[in-house]
Amino acid sequence: MTLAVDRSTVVKEAAYRMRHHVLDMGEVQGQGYVGQALGVAEMLAVVYRDVLRYRADDPDWADRDRFLLSTGHYAIALYSALAEAGIVPVEELQTYGADDSRLPMSGMASYTPGMEISGGSLGHGLTVAVGMALGLRLQGNGARVLDFLSDGELDEGSTWEAAMGATHHRLGNLIAMVDMNALQADGRTEGVLSIEPAHEKWAAAGWFTQRVDGNDADALLAAFDAISAEPVGTPSVILCDTRIGRGVPLLETREKAHFMRIDEHEWAICREQLTAGGVA
Amino acid sequence: MTGTIEPTAPKRLTTSAMIASFADPGQRTSSAPFGHALADLADRDGRVVGLTADLGKYTDMHVFAEAHPDRFFQMGMAEQLLFGAAAGMAEVGLVPFASTYSVFAARRAYDFLCLDAAEPNLNVNIVGGLPGLTTGYGPSHQATEDMAIFRGMPNLTIVDPCDSVDIAAAVPQLAACEGPTYLRLLRGKVPTVLDEYDYTFQLGRAAVLRGGSDVVLVSSGLMTMRALQAADRLAAHHVDVAVVHTPTIKPFDAETVLRELDTDRLAVTLENHTVVGGLFETVASHVVRAGLGRAVVPIGLPDEFLAAGALPTLHDRYGLSTDKVVEQVLASL
Structure with missing residues (x-):
């Protein structure tokens, strides 16, 4: 079990550093999707430190696993992970959202190394992921495709078109991660459009479905470990319940907002609270 | 539009079948020129794949599917998935031709074509059946404004072929074209006209x-x-x-x-x-x-x-x- 402990520590330490990156980027712009990015730090840390096969110095390596950020507005979160992965230099994070930066506010593939698609028009990622998974399998490439989406994207019919297509084509090389942060642009997910019972819906669509605490690194590692590596088989989804603002009590307890406002003097408080909490 | 239909009336033109041919009586035609051209291209180019959204038989994609079953993908009646997945296939280096009716490509899947295929300038080839007025089924199937919709999409090449000669020549050129393309498909028994002229289709x-x-x-x-x-x-x-x-x-x-x-x-x-x-x-x-x-x-x-x-x-x-x-x-x- 020492190996598992090591993996867990690696992921937790990475998530801690990534949260600092998020605050640093958020302060540059004075705003942003900081709450969501803090909430998904463990999800992305597990992906980039434990699951994904990639080469930091060759982001276009043909045999890499593909990570698709369907939620383009989570770009700040992915940039923190790309920095942690060594694909984007940490010092470049200071250019977040600036004119001519490689790190625009909404993720775009043509701007950023390691950004596979331009998400943001929600409900697209899983359809593209299905095509990639079909294509890679046809080519005999053993790479896997991970699509990261949010619970709000379960409103989109295209997500369910793709869910059915993945099952029909037996895409065992496809994994979806859903950030179940229970919040959408207009308010709480349950008030915008009910998506529960989400687990049953994915299972009914034919997916190997797990639901975990998305801020629990060990639970996430165990969930990935439970997924078969067979390219022809059942697609897998991990529904990850996350807490917006996780790691920064000031933001965890603030009234939830899709686009969180943080006053100038609060950034230092956020950073102090994150540091005081240490590695979760 | 009122009144009864005379039971003894002479043979009259009726609401046409969805995929009626517009060839003139006695005109020379070729059968399924798109499907055959795509199958032939795929013989030479291993990157070529075909997809459809439950309209393989109605877009001549079935010819390709029979010739290359391992490279044909039925996506179901799901046009957003059809074109999102086609983009994903192009992302990994394949050359997809994805077929449906023009109305569904242009009206229903626009956002997916625009952002997943056109913005990254991927080699996604849209094949739209029943362009313009080539069906008697009314506005649900008549893509009378497909070019108007698609012309505003950056990077997209739009081809409106005349006949079977144009289609046969266009298919390999569309595949060779780096970015996304839209072909206004003529399907079934397609008139053969342009071989009588000193002309070759050039994209x-x-x-x-x-x-x-x-x-x-x-x-x-x-x-x-x-x-x-x-x-x-x-x-x-x-x-x-x-x-x-x-x-x-x-x-x-x-x-x-x-x-x-x-x-x-x-x-x-x-x-x-x-x-x-x-x-x-x-x-x-x-x-x-x-x-x-x-x-x-x-x-x-x-x-x-x-x-x-x-x-x-x-x-x-x-x-x-x-x-x-x-x-x-x-x-x-």
Whole structure:
């Protein structure tokens, strides 16, 4: 079990550093999707430190696993992970959202190394992921495709078109991660459009479905470990319940907002609270 | 529209089948030229794959599916998935041709084509059946405004072929074209017309099919076939008619077309599409930019939702039949 402990520590330490990156980027712009990015730090840390096969110095390596950020507005979160992965230099994070930066506010593939698609028009990622998974399998490439989406994207019919297509084509090389942060642009997910019972819906669509605490690194590692590596088989989804603002009590307890406002003097408080909490 | 139908009435034209052929009686045709061209291309190019959204049999994709079953992907009646997945396949280096009806590609899946295929400039080839007025099923199936919708999409190449000759030549060129393309598919028994002319389809090029001193017809798609027929008929009226075929709508070969329009001849555009946002407005915009200061007469579908019915009836009613083209040209002289 020492190996598992090591993996867990690696992921937790990475998530801690990534949260600092998020605050640093958020302060540059004075705003942003900081709450969501803090909430998904463990999800992305597990992906980039434990699951994904990639080469930091060759982001276009043909045999890499593909990570698709369907939620383009989570770009700040992915940039923190790309920095942690060594694909984007940490010092470049200071250019977040600036004119001519490689790190625009909404993720775009043509701007950023390691950004596979331009998400943001929600409900697209899983359809593209299905095509990639079909294509890679046809080519005999053993790479896997991970699509990261949010619970709000379960409103989109295209997500369910793709869910059915993945099952029909037996895409065992496809994994979806859903950030179940229970919040959408207009308010709480349950008030915008009910998506529960989400687990049953994915299972009914034919997916190997797990639901975990998305801020629990060990639970996430165990969930990935439970997924078969067979390219022809059942697609897998991990529904990850996350807490917006996780790691920064000031933001965890603030009234939830899709686009969180943080006053100038609060950034230092956020950073102090994150540091005081240490590695979760 | 009231009254009873006479049970003893003579044989009448009826609401056409969804995929009725628009070939004239006795006209030479080729069967499923798109499907055969794609299958042949796939024999030579291992990157080529085919997808459809429950319309394989109706877009001639079934020919490819039978020839290359391992490279054919049925995506179900799910057009957003169809084109998102096609983009994903292109992302990993494949060359997908994805077919559905034009109405569903243009109206239903636009966002997916725009952001997943066109913005990253991927080699996704959209194959749209029933373009313009090629079905009698009414507005649910008549893609009368598909080119108007698609022309605003950056990076997208738009091809409106005339016949089986155009289609067979276009398929490999579309695959070789780096970015996304849209083919206005003619399917089933497709007329074979252009092999009688000194002409070869070249992506991005217009071609003068015949010269004439009185009128110049600029046409695309099946309307080039009608333009050629009309030109023959007008000769009997002592009207000498030139025909310029513009199978690539975008990028448009303005140089060739403007050279033909920079004369005193009557200029007419012919398109199987609404007169809004298609060939006529493409030509008109180039005429204005070049400062030619001349009139251009549009022959095309009206800016309205069209009726259901038999294709010959509808082509006559909305001005696309050869008879109506001849009438409109004579009235404009």
